[in-house]
Amino acid sequence: MQCQVSYSFVLRKNMSIITATLGYPRIGKRREVKKALESFWRNELPSEELLQIVQEVEEASWTKQAETGIEQIGIGDATLYDQILDWSVRLGLIPARFQQFSGKERYFAMARGKDGVPALEMTKWFDTNYHYLVPEITADITPIADFSDFITVVKRSITHLGKKAVPIIISPLTLLQLSRLEGVVFEDILNQLLPLYCELLKELKALGVKTVQIHDPILVLSNASHLKAHFQKVYTEFGQTGLNIHLVTYFDDLGDTYPWVMELPVNTISLDFTRGNNLELLQKYGFPSDKILGAGVIDGRNIWCIRPQTVISLLETIQTVTNNLLIQPSSSLQFVPYDAALEVKLPEPLHNVLSFAEQKLEEVVISGKTLTGENTQTELALIEQKWDEFAQFSPVNQEIKTKLENLTPGDFQRSLSYTSRIAQQISLPTLPTTTIGSFPQTSEVRKLRSQYKRGDISPEDYQKAMEAEIAKCIKIQEEIGLDVLVHGEFERTDMVEYFGQQLDGFAFTQQGWVQSYGSRYVRPPIIFGDVVRTAPMTVQEYQFAQSLTEKPVKGMLTGPVTILNWSFPRSDISRQEQAYQIAIAIQEEVTDLEKAGAKMIQVDEPAFREGLPLKQEKWSDYLSWAVDAFRLATASVQPQTQIHTHMCYSEFGDIIQDIERLDADVISIENSRSNNRTLEEVAEGGYSHQIGNGVYDIHSPVIPTVEQLTQQLKTGISTLPLEQIWVNPDCGLKTRRWEEVIPSLKNMVEATRKVREEIDLSTHHQNL
Known part of the structure; x- marks a missing residue:
């Protein structure tokens, strides 16, 4: 028997609801990037073909997000090895031992080592099981920007997606906070990087880009408050470029940084509502009326379907504080697989409550439609019914x-x-x-x-x-x-x-x-x-x-x-x-x-x-x-x-x-x-x-x-x-x-x- 569940919202005038993503899996549904990369390393695949395969995987992801109905699609997070390594290379943060190499050879030497030259250190990306390559910044390094590869991606995304394309940029503050600084003062190297970032933003604006995502997950760490002055300076300069700045945080709540983060001169602030206590902070301090809240209500790090009543209750509570919302995953979807529909051998009661990246896109869209009063009763009731069937399939031992x-x-x-x-x-x-x-x-x-x-x-x-x-x-x-x-x-x-x-x-x-x-x-x-x-x-x-x-x-x-x-x-x-x-x-x-x-x-x-x-x-x-x-x-x-x-x-x-x-x-x-x-x-x-x-x-x-x-x-x-x-x-x-x-x-x-x-x-x- 189908569950009879009723959902309703107190709709508010002039409510603006947009759907967005913060990143997407980049390995290919069938691991195309892995196979191409390892063939390239074995000298069995030319560099041009490797890049073509990565581009095809990237564009397939853009197409899927657009077809699902996502209105702001994060782009530019695809990578040959690691996104943080990409930004290190773009900013010229190349340790001396790698200067003997160039091009792709240098890039992969930094990632994997070469000819006795040790690679960059690798460690966990926050509390995920993804590993990033730790930038090494020494006193003999002078940052020199080359964003040509990123600009090329942005141009392709505009052709492919039009105004839906929103470039993803790793903040200089997060980049530096996660780096090894040797003989370098944080503020000094930040002052060298900041003009390079601003030039990039100006170049993006010249291409017709309206909004950029600046990812700053270090704001959720316990020691983020000591960087307050740096954040204020960085985002003031970013704001002066004339772009809409979307400040993105994830993996936890803002904690004691919440009040001053809300005052930063940005257009949108994303919060993770699946981890930490951001809802309590939102209720305690409110949210600026002149900003958009990126509401990360779809968990980007688990593989379970939403529990409709839980998500709707959360959105109703958020709605009592602000109506200007982006409905989105809590983080990039790179931490989940592509598509649960590919899993044809799982028991049906389990399969029916799984949600991978493609299903999470649908959940974002359904949540947005529910919030604006569109009829999603049937979809939500069906999800609840699947959870009831799963409970019978997996009883307590x-x-x-x-x-x-x-x-x-x-x-x-x-x-x-x-x-x-x-x-x-x-x-x-x-x-x-x-x-x-x-x-x-x-x-x-x-x-x-x-x-x-x-x-x-x-x-x-x-x-x-x-x-x-x-x-x-x-x-x-x-x-x-x-x-x-x-x-x-x-x-x-x-x-x-x-x-x-x-x-x-x-x-x-x-x-x-x-x-x-x-x-x-x-x-x-x-x-x-x-x-x-x-x-x-x-x-x-x-x-x-x-x-x-x-x-x-x-x-x-x-x-x-x-x-x-x-x-x-x-x-x-x-x-x-x-x-x-x-x-x-x-x-x-x-x-x-x-x-x-x-x-x-x-x-x-x-x-x-x-x-x-x-x-x-x-x-x-x-x-x-x-x-x-x-x-x-x-x-x-x-x-x-x-x-x-x-x-x-x-x-x-x-x-x-x-x-x-x-x-x-x-x-x-x-x-x-x-x-x-x-x-x-x-x-x-x-x-x-x-x-x-x-x-x-x-x-x-x-x-x-x-x-x-x-x-x-x-x-x-x-x-x-x-x-x-x-x-x-x-x-x-x-x-x-x-x-x-x-x-x-x-x-x-x-x-x-x-x-x-x-x-x-x-x-x-x-x-x-």
Whole structure:
């Protein structure tokens, strides 16, 4: 029976409602950009064809938005690798080590490294799973603008969209706040960039552009208020260019910056109403009558359909404060896949409540029509009916609910302290060498998985093929001389997807790709119900690998916080409850691995920090349950079992005490791209457990030399006590080729051997 729901608005005179977008997926519905980019890197595709494919994907996105009825379409956010890198290049913010290159070669050298030249550091974009390349600005850099590529895009968009085209520009304030400034004063470099931006705005106006979006997400951070004077100066100058300035914020509320942000000389201010407390701020302080409010009421970062009554109630409340509205997503839609209609294999009740980028466009339009009194009753009632059907499809699991209710403090605590148990754990050489877990996912391995998925090979034959890959990997590691081995993870498409596929409560898409960085795309699982483990997930592969060697092999798992943060979570229960459900499932796997003989079990948490709220005053609650989730997953093991974890591409200094509270025996970290800053933060924070110094960057094809690695190791020894240090790459090796992996690891082991000899010789001399 169809739900009978009635919706009404108190319509106001002269109400102006416009629909808008703040950005769109840019990888192609069928990953066209990834395929083109990687073909270009292999010298199989000319530069002109690469650019043509990117342009076609971009224009298809514009067409879709226009056809759906969006009236202001954000353009200019398409990229070959990273949007922040694009603006660094356009502004001439090129570190000296890249000056030897030019054109596309320089661009990709900055992104990936080249000929021994390390790439720019990469880190998370706010609290998303997208990575951006951190601009490096040193005293020897003088900004010089070249916006020709951006202007070309704008001209094409005007031809394609007419007045609907609204250029997206990353603010100089956000750009600089997210940069590494070395020997440069923030205000000084801002004063150099500001005229360049103003010239760009004037050039856009000359093209007939009326409105531009200036994206300034740093306004939602806790420390944004100290930039107040800079914001006032920047936006005053922007306003003098004669363009309509649309100031865009997202990911959280404005907090204490709200009052003065409302006074900035801009035409439109966008607020995210899906995260934070912007609604409360709006009600408390009001909204300027001479400005338009960009109401981000459609969540740009989840994949669930709107709940009509919730969105309509929100819009009704906003409408009591201001009538001048843009209805839009809360952020760019780059964080969700393209089109839920492509997912033909999902259960219908689940499929019917999914909303990817194309569906969110429709939700924006429906919300706008509802607000202006157009008849959308049928559409809204149908959405409510689909949610009712989904509730029947995914009922509560009483067993996991009871387990959560019966947890005690002892479930979160190792039986012995770190200092008491470490002596009972496996004995290893000084500076033990290992890897993070994964090894190259070759085309042959991917072909095997595809054949198995299609049913072309039997489960038995597939298992034999995987065991052959494991055996090869174990042999290579022994020949290289690594001290602690891994099985290689050949059976895993993705470190989260693999586990989700074996847990109840998860669903998986076929075309639900989102960009992580560059050409690295992931398909985040969808958590739609209670999470339950029904059988062992990794024990068979571990046992086979360990049977091939006398050296210890690590059991390899993904941690509960990362599985949660790298999935699209449920919207009906808290993230904490979802994390605990996953933790219980991982705990059961840890127990089975230990029973199978594993002396070392690695539970990776690379997404631990990215789950932090953007406002520091909200950190304590997240860190409390996130740490407890990891401990719940790992605390049940015996003292002799060594727990490892891995974290990468995050800043650790401000949460180092919380990382230590994880109580992992060994943590491996990214350190190579951060120029040892991560290692220094760990040391300065007084971290006392063992730590794997990520000695080289696996996201670059560059093979590190023995000399480079030796120096990196010596830096580690000068920073941390020798007994704390492990040696490993900075991340998993699945994206690299064997031709890169083997010599890199050989050089790492050789560098470790040399440093060990120097340590032994030094100790011998001291004892004479």
